[in-house]
Amino acid sequence: MSDLGDYLRKQREQRRQSDPQFSLRKVAQRIGVQPSYLSKVERGSEGSPSEETLRRLAEDLNEDADILLALGGKISTDLASIIRKRPKLFAELIRDLKDIPDHAVLRIVREVRDGNW
Amino acid sequence: MSDLGDYLRKQREQRRQSDPQFSLRKVAQRIGVQPSYLSKVERGSEGSPSEETLRRLAEDLNEDADILLALGGKISTDLASIIRKRPKLFAELIRDLKDIPDHAVLRIVREVRDGNW
DNA sequence: TGTACTGTGTAGTATATACTACACTGTCGA
């Protein structure tokens, strides 16, 4: 039911196979939430955690924060703030890139990185 | 104090000079909010209106919705959803574009549009 | 067999969001 929940449980269980420190309760304690809450999040019977909590989860599970945030229906505030500074420009770009395949977008990323602009 | 409020008031007042239908009360009625609420929004003594309300405002004032949303601290849900579908890719791209000047970003937009990818 | 874990269910809560309802005051033209 919940993409985020399924993903989190899968990753945590995997980690848990080689390290008992990745029980639900231990993770919950490390990231600073109640185990019952994390349990509900993993089973999708709760809305998405806050950005802060998702970031702590990402760090603890060694996952990419942007991915967890996306699965939780959020966008990193630093990205949002970059976009908000030039809303028309980024709106145009992002909508244009909507249907462009990954490899082509990656080529643009590489071009930008190389300074070919 | 409020960028959004200042902007809205300025645009509305300007429109009002040539068309009395742009009084605060008239606009409020057309977009479906109480005049007192719009008044507070324009003076920045209220948080940002919802995306829906900002969109109606943009339409009524003939302004760009992405700009009003940005001033209101929001990002269009359609953009957010495009990003969330490929979070790593877009996160990387957007962070890389953070300090790239407008004209260079525009060149990329044009390239994408021309299919040079 | 007990104690030390595991995950889960139920109920409640503080804070924020996005407004409404209504009364009030001021201005301006007829």
Added chain:
DNA sequence: TCGACAGTGTAGTATATACTACACAGTACA
């Protein structure tokens, strides 16, 4: 001077968000 506008101030509200607190049942191992 009055009626129809204009904008504003105060108070209240429904809903969502992001959790907590605590009790409970099952499993394992010493």
